[in-house]
Amino acid sequence: MFLLGFGLQQAQAGMIDKEGMAPWEICGMCHGLDGVSHMPKFPKLAGQKADYIKAQFIAFMNGERTNDGGQMQAITQEVQPGDINRIAHYFSQQAAPAPIDENVDDQLYQQGKSLFAAGREGLPACRSCHNVARSDTPWLDAQHEDYLQKQLNDFKSEKRNNQTGSIMQGIAKELQPGEQEALVHYLSRSALREP
Ligand code: HEC
Numbered sequence: 001m002f003l004l005g006f007g008l009q010q011a012q013a014g015m016i017d018k019e020g021m022a023p024w025e026i027c028g029m030c031h032g033l034d035g036v037s038h039m040p041k042f043p044k045l046a047g048q049k050a051d052y053i054k055a056q057f058i059a060f061m062n063g064e065r066t067n068d069g070g071q072m073q074a075i076t077q078e079v080q081p082g083d084i085n086r087i088a089h090y091f092s093q094q095a096a097p098a099p100i101d102e103n104v105d106d107q108l109y110q111q112g113k114s115l116f117a118a119g120r121e122g123l124p125a126c127r128s129c130h131n132v133a134r135s136d137t138p139w140l141d142a143q144h145e146d147y148l149q150k151q152l153n154d155f156k157s158e159k160r161n162n163q164t165g166s167i168m169q170g171i172a173k174e175l176q177p178g179e180q181e182a183l184v185h186y187l188s189r190s191a192l193r194e195p
């Protein structure tokens, strides 16, 4: 965690001595070496789709996704472009995270479940894009609740505005605060991936 106190924003390419490190070890400092991060500001990458990890990494690298407080953007400068595929593959192969089982609120959970599966008038079912074989959409289940909240807020305010993210901006704007709360409650407490 030394990087965090170091003022990562100012980090220059090549500042970290990576001699002898596997290229994903640097990611492990925030995302967990097994891809299961502990702090909710760092998304879990374990078992995430490799194409999605790669696309988001490149979006940070090119400055298209900037809702990260500068942390990811700085880190991308430390990675050899030739290593991106290996890193994405590595995290995609880690076991999917276990959902949290704390404080399940039955009513919220059921509301989130129904919105995810079926949507409502004016709101498409999340499942139609997120639980199908699409390499451009992330798995959302068992992700940190606060991370999901932040992303939906960032889509809504257009702070997250990388190209493919524009699909989500309209959807996030349509979500009522109570619906958003129900969805992230349900998703963080569910395991929905195909085995
Ligand atoms: C200093 C901490 C830090 C390090 C080290 C770090 N990240 Fe991140 N990463 C973040 C933060 C913070 C976010 C979430 C930003 C936001 O709120 O949108 C993030 C988000 C991501 C995302 C987006 C995930 C999603 O679900 O959309 C990917 C992919 C990612 N990081 C990959 C990597 C890879 C690969 C490495 C190693 C080369 C790495 N990160 C190293 C802090 C870090």
Ligand code: HEC
Residues within 6 Å of the ligand: 043, 115, 116, 123, 124, 125, 126, 127, 128, 129, 130, 136, 137, 138, 139, 140, 148, 151, 152, 162, 163, 164, 165, 166, 167, 168, 171, 175, 183
């Ligand atoms: C039409 C397809 C589509 C639908 C429907 C859809 N999404 Fe998405 N969603 C996407 C795409 C594509 C991305 C990746 C955006 C990017 O590249 O940054 C995404 C990303 C996200 C993310 C960011 C996750 C992360 O790891 O950073 C969240 C959260 C999310 N969607 C929630 C939802 C919820 C909740 C619903 C239902 C209310 C929903 N989505 C419906 C296409 C869709």
